[in-house]
Amino acid sequence: MNIGTAARQSGVPAKTIRYYESVGLIQPADRTAAGYRVYGREDVETLRFVQRARSLGFSVEEVGSLLTLWRDRSRSSAEVKALARHRVADIDRKLSELTEMRDTLIHLMERCHGDARPDCPILQGLAGKSPEKVAKSAH
């Protein structure tokens, strides 16, 4: 099948498939005489795997490792689990960062009338001229 069909069947856009090939995430596809990339059912499965891993937030590089582990029938599940653990730790970091941002914003918004008056505690908070801490960690 051509790249467009593989794209439809895997859910990975053709452009992205080419990109993945160019960065070495997936093997270069075979070509027809005219230079068209050719894909088989296995390739589509690989692409789906990649797609799912990416949607869970694994970086392209991490997906590369996962693919290697996936293909290695003798790998230990511990290696895979370690990657997943890292991913969860990443997510947790981002979650707490976002939660803190959210809390601060909500706090500022609660004090803002949100009407036609120019008085605005949000801006005052950002300017650091008022109440308490606005941004605790710049990260």
Add this chain to the structure above:
Amino acid sequence: MNIGTAARQSGVPAKTIRYYESVGLIQPADRTAAGYRVYGREDVETLRFVQRARSLGFSVEEVGSLLTLWRDRSRSSAEVKALARHRVADIDRKLSELTEMRDTLIHLMERCHGDARPDCPILQGLAGKSPEKVAKSAH
């Protein structure tokens, strides 16, 4: 004061200050005869404002709007609050996305021994060959 001093006092790296100037977020600084940028106390305040807004996740463009509103003594607080609301909505979207990723990963990890055995439900889950949904939304 020079850019390095302004950087130290505002918490915004000199490189970043130049960048903000280059993209029009902040006004071009005055220059000495030799071409060195010169900053005053007000500029440092502006930089701090920018820094805080960025740390709350506002995009550089949004910070531009906030700066305009900040300087406009006659703006309505409603405009500011609307920007903040958008920001919170963004954050909420990201939070639920991350939470969903996390749940899925935890779910997969719970079933993985994480030892030397090759059997790994995480990979099976990513391959889509097993249990239930792995990635509900590719987004």
Add this chain to the structure above:
DNA sequence: GCTTGACCTTCCTGTTGCTGGAAAGTTCAA
């Protein structure tokens, strides 16, 4: 045999928000 339209190819640019580095000029103190 020819056209048309849907494919496909590569290559280049742009996105966001910086950061690092090179090459060169400036300032200030010892």
Add this chain to the structure above:
DNA sequence: TTGAACTTTCCAGCAACAGGAAGGTCAAGC
């Protein structure tokens, strides 16, 4: 006068693609 510690501009690169240009290919319909 020399040296360190600034500063300047410009160019590249990070992640992970997306958009688009210019051109080749393929299959169907006439």
